[in-house]
Each structure stands twice: as C-alpha cells, then as structure tokens.
Amino acid sequence: MKFSVPIFDVKNLNFRVGDQEILKDISFQIFNGEYVAIIGPNGGGKTTLVRMLLGLSKPTSAEIRIYGKKLSRFKEWSKIGYVPQRASHVDANFPATVEDIVEMGRVSKRAFFSTLSKEDKAIVHDAMLTMDVVDLKDKMIGTLSGGQRQRVMIARALASKPEILILDEPNTGVDMASQKRFYSLLSKLNKEENITIVFITHDVGVIADDIGRLFTINQKATICNNPKEALSCEEMSELYGIEAHLIHNHKHEH
Ligand SMILES: Nc1ncnc2c1ncn2[C@@H]1O[C@H](COP(=O)(O)OP(=O)(O)O)[C@@H](O)[C@H]1O
Numbered sequence: 001m002k003f004s005v006p007i008f009d010v011k012n013l014n015f016r017v018g019d020q021e022i023l024k025d026i027s028f029q030i031f032n033g034e035y036v037a038i039i040g041p042n043g044g045g046k047t048t049l050v051r052m053l054l055g056l057s058k059p060t061s062a063e064i065r066i067y068g069k070k071l072s073r074f075k076e077w078s079k080i081g082y083v084p085q086r087a088s089h090v091d092a093n094f095p096a097t098v099e100d101i102v103e104m105g106r107v108s109k110r111a112f113f114s115t116l117s118k119e120d121k122a123i124v125h126d127a128m129l130t131m132d133v134v135d136l137k138d139k140m141i142g143t144l145s146g147g148q149r150q151r152v153m154i155a156r157a158l159a160s161k162p163e164i165l166i167l168d169e170p171n172t173g174v175d176m177a178s179q180k181r182f183y184s185l186l187s188k189l190n191k192e193e194n195i196t197i198v199f200i201t202h203d204v205g206v207i208a209d210d211i212g213r214l215f216t217i218n219q220k221a222t223i224c225n226n227p228k229e230a231l232s233c234e235e236m237s238e239l240y241g242i243e244a245h246l247i248h249n250h251k252h253e254h
C-alpha cells in the first residue's frame with residue numbers, strides 16, 4: 001500500500017490567526033484502503049484541518065496533494081465524500097424526505113435540472129440499502145431519530161460513490177445502540193467496499209478494533225500506527241486531555 005500514491009499528502013501545514021497558532025507543522029499521508037481515526041480535544045483544530053484538506057479553508061502555509069495533484073489543481077471532488085460536523089442537525093420542518101436527501105448525493109454527477117437517470121436511482125437505492133434506511137425513504141428527515149439521520153447523511157455521501165469518506169463527529173447526540181450499529185456499517189464499508197475512511201470522533205474505544213491508525217490533533221499532530229497501544233498510553237491522556245483510562249475500560253466491556 002505504501003508504494004501507491006497517497007490520497008492525501010500533507011506537508012508542513014501551518015495555520016495562524018493573528019498571533020494564535022491553530023495548527024502547527026502538520027505532515028501526514030493517508031493511503032487508499034486505510035481507516036484512520038482522528039481524535040483530540042475540542043478546539044484542537046480537527047475540523048479546521050479537515051476543511052483545509054478539502055480546500056474549504058486556506059492554511060497559512062502548506063503543501064497539500066490529493067491523489068498526487070496539487071490541491072489547487074485537483075478537480076475530482078466527487079471521489080471524496082464529506083459529512084461535516086452537525087450535518088444531521090436539521091430543522092424539524094425541513095421539507096425533504098429521506099430519499100430526497102440521499103438523491104442530493106447524485107446532484108454533482110448530473111446535468112443541472114435534469115432528472116435522475118435509472119442508474120442514479122439504482123445508486124441512490126444501493127446507498128440507502130447499505131446504510132439501512134430504505135424503510136425510511138418516504139419519511140420527512142426532521143421526524144427521524146439522531147441515529148437514523150446519521151445513517152441518512154452517510155447514505156447521501158455514499159450516493160456520490162466516493163473512494164474516501166470523511167466524517168466529522170457524526171456521532172454526537174446519538175444513543176449507544178445506534179452507535180455500535182453505525183460503527184459496524186463503517187467497518188463494512190472499509191473492509192468490503194474498500195472505501196477509505198477518515199473518522200473524527202470522541203469514541204475511539206469502540207472502534208479500536210477496526211481502525212488502522214490514530215491521529216491526535218491538538219495544534220500539532222501525533223500519529224500512532226497502532227491504535228491499541230495509543231489507547232492505553234497514559235502520556236496520551238495527559239498530553240491531549242483524552243481520558244485514556246475511560247477508553248480502556250470501555251474496551252473491556254465487550
Ligand atoms: N478562520 C478562523 N479564524 C479564527 N479562528 C479560527 C478560524 N478557524 C478556526 N479557528 C479556531 O481554531 C480552533 C480549532 O477549532 P476546530 O478546528 O473547530 O477544532 P475541533 O474541530 O478540534 O474542535 C478554534 O479555537 C477555532 O476558534
């Protein structure tokens with residue numbers, strides 16, 4: 001794997017606002033097929049970093065390549081599915097069904113104002129099937145539970161047939177049972193469909209068995225190639241404010 005062109009290749013990324021250093025000298029690569037979890041304290045810069053990878057925010061300095069191309073020249077954005085933080089917080093009266101929302105994932109793929117082709121419809125159906133929301137397709141999005149909405153948002157991202165899925169804390173406010181189901185769906189996407197996953201989360205304990213590498217972002221990046229070691233490391237807890245012992249206990253529950 002390491003000999004292929006990385007999906008993301010980030011070198012010396014820095015972001016300053018006034019005299020505040022928000023991200024400092026961050027370098028990493030993400031390869032096809034990986035499952036990377038990103039953890040770190042609130043305000044540590046995780047969302048900012050991910051937005052920079054997608055060209056949505058500009059770093060003060062950095063060299064970012066996507067599939068070997070400079071970010072400014074990269075055009076194949078549909079290869080990348082992004083579920084932003086709070087994506088599933090929608091107004092209770094938002095006038096769209098689950099199917100409407102998932103169909104939005106096809107919009108960038110077709111001509112403006114044209115209707116969905118048979119193939120588009122099939123892809124939308126597949127995405128709903130994968131995320132287990134077919135039964136909900138005619139329901140209004142605002143009437144769903146947090147866990148159901150979370151799955152709909154991922155289905156929408158999957159409808160664009162991404163090679164990589166970037167999820168920014170999609171699990172806040174979702175109950176434990178839904179979480180576990182969600183994590184096993186993610187793991188399946190990674191293992192069976194070879195979708196690369198970058199998952200920003202607070203709940204690393206539960207997915208420690210699935211993930212390959214763990215990035216901790218707190219102004220700087222610490223990259224662990226073995227998540228299980230990292231989780232039981234006291235220094236990690238002291239340095240980054242992550243309650244490693246809690247995560248550790250969590251793991252012993254099952
Ligand atoms: N454009 C900006 N101007 C000023 N401050 C910013 C800007 N972008 C991000 N920040 C600051 O960077 C810090 C990191 O935020 P964020 O990336 O949301 O952290 P996380 O996602 O890890 O909780 C916060 O203190 C935020 O206020």
Ligand SMILES: [Mg+2]
Pocket residue numbers: 046047048085168
């Ligand atoms: Mg964030």
